[in-house]
Amino acid sequence: MQLSNRILSMQASPIRKLVPIAEKAKKSGKKVYHLNIGQPDIETPKVFFDALKHFDEKVLAYSSSHGDLELIKAMVDYYKKYGIDYEPSDIIITNGGSEALLFAIIAVADPEEEVLVPEPFYTNYNGFSVPVGVTVKPITTSPLDGFRLPAKADLVKVINPRTRAILLSNPGNPTGVVYTRDEITMLAEVAKEHDLFIIADEVYREFIYGDLEYTSFGTIEEIEDRVIIVDSISKRYSACGARIGSIASKNKELMANMMKLAQSRLCVPTIEQVGAKELYKVDPSYFKGVNDEYRRRRDLVFKMLREIPGVIVEEPKGAFYMVVKLPVDNAEEFVIWMLEDFQYNNATVMMAPAEGFYATPGLGVDEVRIAYVLNEDDLKASMEILKRGLESYPGKK
Amino acid sequence: MQLSNRILSMQASPIRKLVPIAEKAKKSGKKVYHLNIGQPDIETPKVFFDALKHFDEKVLAYSSSHGDLELIKAMVDYYKKYGIDYEPSDIIITNGGSEALLFAIIAVADPEEEVLVPEPFYTNYNGFSVPVGVTVKPITTSPLDGFRLPAKADLVKVINPRTRAILLSNPGNPTGVVYTRDEITMLAEVAKEHDLFIIADEVYREFIYGDLEYTSFGTIEEIEDRVIIVDSISKRYSACGARIGSIASKNKELMANMMKLAQSRLCVPTIEQVGAKELYKVDPSYFKGVNDEYRRRRDLVFKMLREIPGVIVEEPKGAFYMVVKLPVDNAEEFVIWMLEDFQYNNATVMMAPAEGFYATPGLGVDEVRIAYVLNEDDLKASMEILKRGLESYPGKK
Numbered sequence: 164m165q166l167s168n169r170i171l172s173m174q175a176s177p178i179r180k181l182v183p184i185a186e187k188a189k190k191s192g193k194k195v196y197h198l199n200i201g202q203p204d205i206e207t208p209k210v211f212f213d214a215l216k217h218f219d220e221k222v223l224a225y226s227s228s229h230g231d232l233e234l235i236k237a238m239v240d241y242y243k244k245y246g247i248d249y250e251p252s253d254i255i256i257t258n259g260g261s262e263a264l265l266f267a268i269i270a271v272a273d274p275e276e277e278v279l280v281p282e283p284f285y286t287n288y289n290g291f292s293v294p295v296g297v298t299v300k301p302i303t304t305s306p307l308d309g310f311r312l313p314a315k316a317d318l319v320k321v322i323n324p325r326t327r328a329i330l331l332s333n334p335g336n337p338t339g340v341v342y343t344r345d346e347i348t349m350l351a352e353v354a355k356e357h358d359l360f361i362i363a364d365e366v367y368r369e370f371i372y373g374d375l376e377y378t379s380f381g382t383i384e385e386i387e388d389r390v391i392i393v394d395s396i397s398k399r400y401s402a403c404g405a406r407i408g409s410i411a412s413k414n415k416e417l418m419a420n421m422m423k424l425a426q427s428r429l430c431v432p433t434i435e436q437v438g439a440k441e442l443y444k445v446d447p448s449y450f451k452g453v454n455d456e457y458r459r460r461r462d463l464v465f466k467m468l469r470e471i472p473g474v475i476v477e478e479p480k481g482a483f484y485m486v487v488k489l490p491v492d493n494a495e496e497f498v499i500w501m502l503e504d505f506q507y508n509n510a511t512v513m514m515a516p517a518e519g520f521y522a523t524p525g526l527g528v529d530e531v532r533i534a535y536v537l538n539e540d541d542l543k544a545s546m547e548i549l550k551r552g553l554e555s556y557p558g559k560k
Numbered sequence: 561m562q563l564s565n566r567i568l569s570m571q572a573s574p575i576r577k578l579v580p581i582a583e584k585a586k587k588s589g590k591k592v593y594h595l596n597i598g599q600p601d602i603e604t605p606k607v608f609f610d611a612l613k614h615f616d617e618k619v620l621a622y623s624s625s626h627g628d629l630e631l632i633k634a635m636v637d638y639y640k641k642y643g644i645d646y647e648p649s650d651i652i653i654t655n656g657g658s659e660a661l662l663f664a665i666i667a668v669a670d671p672e673e674e675v676l677v678p679e680p681f682y683t684n685y686n687g688f689s690v691p692v693g694v695t696v697k698p699i700t701t702s703p704l705d706g707f708r709l710p711a712k713a714d715l716v717k718v719i720n721p722r723t724r725a726i727l728l729s730n731p732g733n734p735t736g737v738v739y740t741r742d743e744i745t746m747l748a749e750v751a752k753e754h755d756l757f758i759i760a761d762e763v764y765r766e767f768i769y770g771d772l773e774y775t776s777f778g779t780i781e782e783i784e785d786r787v788i789i790v791d792s793i794s795k796r797y798s799a800c801g802a803r804i805g806s807i808a809s810k811n812k813e814l815m816a817n818m819m820k821l822a823q824s825r826l827c828v829p830t831i832e833q834v835g836a837k838e839l840y841k842v843d844p845s846y847f848k849g850v851n852d853e854y855r856r857r858r859d860l861v862f863k864m865l866r867e868i869p870g871v872i873v874e875e876p877k878g879a880f881y882m883v884v885k886l887p888v889d890n891a892e893e894f895v896i897w898m899l900e901d902f903q904y905n906n907a908t909v910m911m912a913p914a915e916g917f918y919a920t921p922g923l924g925v926d927e928v929r930i931a932y933v934l935n936e937d938d939l940k941a942s943m944e945i946l947k948r949g950l951e952s953y954p955g956k957k
Binding site for chain 2: 258271290294417
């Protein structure tokens with residue numbers, strides 16, 4: 164029997180596919196610094212675990228398909244702080260941002276239709292589109308100018324009658340880009356003029372460094388019925404393993420239809436929602452502390468990368484990733500070599516080869532994504548290892 | 561902007577769509593007995609909650625996309641008791657049986673391809689197929705003969721070159737049917753002769769009443785590379801809100817490709833897996849107690865239904881549902897009427913109209929699905945209310 168073409172044509176996750184090689188390296192006794200995955204080391208606020216400990220139902224029942232109303236109300240309050248005015252019925256709780264993305268893509272596009280995405284992009288945008296028959300059409304951006312969007316006249320060239328939405332993360336994963344108000348306004352105009360939805364993945368909303376202004380699509384009133392906001396507690400509260408996300412829109416027809424998807428999968432875990440509700444009540448000073456920590460990490464990694472000969476990197480402004488051009492022929496081969504054949508002080512680093520973050524063939528071949536989610540000492544050690552690895556690597560450009 | 565055709569064409573869940581009407585009835589002060597949804601009242605084994613309380617990581621990190629290895633090993637041991645011989649790599653943990661079904665459908669069928677399903681079927685088989693462009697092709701079965709499968713010669717008539725799999729639940733939701741060894745063997749032959757996968761939803765494996773033999777597709781060696789077993793802890797351990805399921809197959813290529821889907825959504829909640837692992841170690845005597853309880857409930861409901869004039873129902877043999885033919889013009893209208901306009905001792909019952917469990921238009925219009933998931937007193941009261949409701953209902957046949 165034959166598997167479906169769609170599953171055969173899916174690429175393996177560039178973030179996770181090399182994990183078995185890393186496991187082997189670890190078994191051989193090598194320490195591996197994981198810069199490949201956005202798994203923060205920041206402690207999850209204790210209120211989450213406390214809520215779990217106090218859960219005292221005898222039957223672990225389904226929750227509502229829509230999501231726990233108390234959690235949704237906590238989210239409504241959270242959004243208000245950012246000038247985003249949602250009602251509880253505008254929000255559905257999802258299994259992580261992942262399910263929110265899947266729902267959004269299904270709701271706006273049929274098979275053989277297209278979604279525009281600035282590349283490099285969070286690789287799983289492809290991972291959710293391909294299985295449901297939707298094509299990711301790239302808007303190419305480059306590390307050489309800090310991943311700015313092209314001018315409107317260039318951007319609209321990729322739009323055709325099958326284009327249904329623009330999907331993007333802001334702050335950007337994997338680029339760390341934070342779009343300017345002008346860029347956001349331009350995209351809003353494009354959406355209006357070409358009758359598109361905007362699927363705004365804003366899970367890194369709090370991770371902005373320096374005094375940059377942040378413009379959420381949730382604040383652009385003229386297109387409020389076109390905007391779908393994808394969100395998640397994973398990074399915001401360092402709770403990746405909770406798998407609590409949300410999808411929000413003021414488009415009532417969209418939300419009513421999306422509820423059919425939510426009802427099909429019954430609900431999101433009941434207890435995780437109880438914990439998540441407490442997280443949304445955490446004092447905003449928490450973000451300040453976390454943000455300062457990440458800014459220091461970014462500064463450290465950026466500075467050390469700039470000192471490595473041949474490395475090209477612009478200062479990322481948000482999230483906790485950067486895409487780095489390396490002086491190597493092939494970054495995936497380099498990453499594997501680092502795991503299998505290199506060590507310094509009995510340790511090595513794992514990064515994510517960036518080619519899988521691009522839809523245009525051939526782009527990103529010499530780039531990696533680095534997640535600066537470790538403490539400063541570990542990051543320092545990692546950059547030292549990377550530098551020495553590049554010095555000894557036989558496949559250097 | 562236009563929503564996708566696929567989402568517009570999805571039906572609302574017949575199990576959940578009338579919930580707002582039930583909520584209104586409750587607000588008016590009426591008690592509503594919920595026979596519409598398979599939410600058991602049986603206590604979740606305490607070991608689940610204990611494991612949660614003892615979770616003492618500081619960071620709630622992602623788990624592996626494949627699933628927690630300890631949980632998978634516990635499942636391997638569990639399957640062994642049923643003569644099903646899986647290795648850890650044959651199993652992926654999923655977000656409930658729901659995600660396992662979605663993965664299976666995506667993996668075996670492309671858009672415009674078909675999956676055969678005995679009808680009436682668990683309505684969300686449609687809910688997972690429609691969004692990914694797959695058509696559910698019904699094999700019609702009837703309450704008049706206890707939902708037996710048709711003879712092989714009749715069954716194969718619905719197969720065409722676009723048919724990719726047979727999907728079925730055994731024991732059956734919503735029918736309570738338990739397929740005989742002959743029926744299972746016949747389906748296995750059909751799968752082999754027509755090169756199809758079998759997606760076997762066996763989440764009610766333990767819920768078999770009387771001395772019936774149960775044949776899992778996991779024990780049919782000749783087709784082991786065609787069999788995909790969908791499973792879940794929701795009903796088995798009365799842990800619906802945990803959303804822990806699994807998908808299993810000995811087809812290595814299938815599982816390797818399915819991992820791409822698993823990696824896209826990153827992982828299943830970390831803590832729920834810690835709890836689930838303990839459930840799989842619960843002593844099998846637990847099932848015996850639960851099973852006895854459900855058998856008593858079935859006997860009670862079946863007996864009382866048989867005594868209501870005009871009601872047609874065969875004794876269900878497994879799961880905890882039955883599909884009942886009512887002497888009404890339209891079962892959905894009757895269910896709404898029961899919620900809005902009827903009460904007995906200030907209480908009413910909610911059932912799931914069965915039409916949405918059929919793919920063939922017009923079938924099931926006068927049928928409901930009853931889930932006997934309440935205690936005997938509540939079920940007794942519910943059947944009394946149903947009886948009196950039918951007596952007063954103006955839309956009687």
